[in-house]
Amino acid sequence: MRAILVFMVFFATYVLTWMVLLFLPLGNFAWIGNLLALIVALAAARVVWSRAVVAPRSVVGTTGYGAAILGSIGFAAGFFGPMLLAPEANQGPLLGIFYTGPAGALLGALIGFVYGLMRTQR
Numbered sequence: 001m002r003a004i005l006v007f008m009v010f011f012a013t014y015v016l017t018w019m020v021l022l023f024l025p026l027g028n029f030a031w032i033g034n035l036l037a038l039i040v041a042l043a044a045a046r047v048v049w050s051r052a053v054v055a056p057r058s059v060v061g062t063t064g065y066g067a068a069i070l071g072s073i074g075f076a077a078g079f080f081g082p083m084l085l086a087p088e089a090n091q092g093p094l095l096g097i098f099y100t101g102p103a104g105a106l107l108g109a110l111i112g113f114v115y116g117l118m119r120t121q122r
Contacts, residue, residue, distance in 0.1 A: 002049070002052045002053075003050055005048060005052060005068075005069060005072070006045045006048050006049045006052070008069075008072035008073065008075075008076055008097020009044055009045055009047075009048045009068060009072050010036035010041045010042070010044065010045035011041075011072075012071070012072050012074065012075045012076065013017045013040060013041040013045070013099065014037050014038065014040075015037075015079070015097075016097070017036070017040045017041060017058040018034065018037035019097070021036055021037055023035035024091045025065075027078060027117055028098025037081040046110040047069055048068065057119075058116065058120075059113060059116035059117060059120060060116075061116070062112040062113070062115050062119065063109050063112040063113045063116060064109075064112065064115035065108075065112055066108035066109055066110075066111045066112020066113070066115065067105045067106070067109035067112060068105075068108070069099055070104040070105065070111070071102070071104045071105030071108055072104075073104055074096070074100040074101050074102075074103055074105070074107075075097070075100065075101030075104065076096065077096065077100055077101075077104075078093075078096025078097070078099060078100030079093045079095070079096030079097065079101075080093075080096070081095070081096075082096075110112060
C-alpha cells in the first residue's frame with residue numbers, strides 16, 4: 001500500500017509540475033521543464049515514503065494524509081479513466097486535473113480531519 005501511495009503522489013506531482021512549467025519560455029531547452037518536474041516529483045515521493053512508515057498522530061497529519069491519498073486517487077481516476085473509457089475525447093484528462101483531483105483532496109482532508117479528531121479524543 002505504501003508503494004502505491006508513493007507512486008500516485010509521484011505521478012500526480014510530476015504531471016502537475018510539468019504542466020505549470022509549460023508556461024516558462026524555455027525555447028530549445030524544454031527538457032529542463034521535464035527535469036525540474038522529475039526532481040520535484042522525486043522529492044515529494046521521498047517525503048511521502050519516509051513519513052508513511054507510521055500513521056500520523058496529530059490532526060494536521062491525518063488531514064494531510066487524507067488529502068494526499070484521496071487527492072492522488074481522484075487525480076489518477078479522473079486522468080486515466082477518460083483515456084480508457086473514451087479515448088476519442090481529447091479533453092478527458094482535464095477531468096482529473098480540475099475536478100476529481102481537487103474534490104478527492106478536499107474529501108480526503110475532511111475525512112482525515114474527522115479521523116484525527118476522533119483519534120485524539122480516545
